[in-house]
Amino acid sequence: MSAVRTAAAVGGAEEAVATLSREGCSAPRFWANPPGDTYGSHSHGYHKVLFCLSGSIVFHLAADDVELRAGDRLDLERGTEHAATVGPEGVRCVEGSR
Numbered sequence: 001m002s003a004v005r006t007a008a009a010v011g012g013a014e015e016a017v018a019t020l021s022r023e024g025c026s027a028p029r030f031w032a033n034p035p036g037d038t039y040g041s042h043s044h045g046y047h048k049v050l051f052c053l054s055g056s057i058v059f060h061l062a063a064d065d066v067e068l069r070a071g072d073r074l075d076l077e078r079g080t081e082h083a084a085t086v087g088p089e090g091v092r093c094v095e096g097s098r
Contacts (some may be wrong), residue, residue: 002077002080003059003061003066003074003075003076003077003080003082004074004075005066005068005072005073005074006072006073006074006075007071007072008071008072009051009071009072009073010051010071010073011071012053012071013030013053013094016028016051016053016094017094019049019051020049020051020094020095020096023049023096023098024098025049025096025097025098026096026097026098027096028094028095028096029094029095029096030092030093030094031092031093031094031095032090032091032092032093033057033086033090033091034086034090035086035087035088035089035090036085036086036088037085037086038083038084038085038086039083039084039085040083041060041081041082041083042081042082042083043078043079043080043081043082044076044078044079044080044097045078045079046078046097046098047075047076047077047078047097047098048074048075048076048095048096048097049073049074049075049095049096049097049098050068050073050074050075050076050093050094050095051071051072051073051074051093051094051095052068052069052070052071052072052073052074052091052092052093053070053092053093053094054070054089054090054091054092055069055070055086055087055089055090055091055092056068056069056070056086056087056088056089056091057084057085057086057087057091057093058084058085058087059074059076059082059083059084060082060083060084060085061080061081061082062081067087068091068093
């Protein structure tokens with residue numbers, strides 16, 4: 001199980017949604033969190049594709065931490081354990097699954 005970050009993968013929400021659709025992902029789901037919010041350790045039963053649209057978020061993985069900033073993409077393979085901490089400006093993301 002792994003996670004792969006792609007820096008500056010998209011230029012905004014429209015491009016991210018088009019990418020999710022082109023790659024056969026589920027309908028896009030937008031979400032946002034205020035600064036300092038956290039997600040406890042968990043995994044998903046599907047491959048998750050996530051784009052950071054604004055702000056930042058750090059994903060805590062077994063091997064290391066991965067920080068996403070606006071435009072970055074994160075691919076999380078099915079079953080990859082991760083937690084997360086939202087950055088000082090909050091975060092807004094869009095994601096899909098397959």
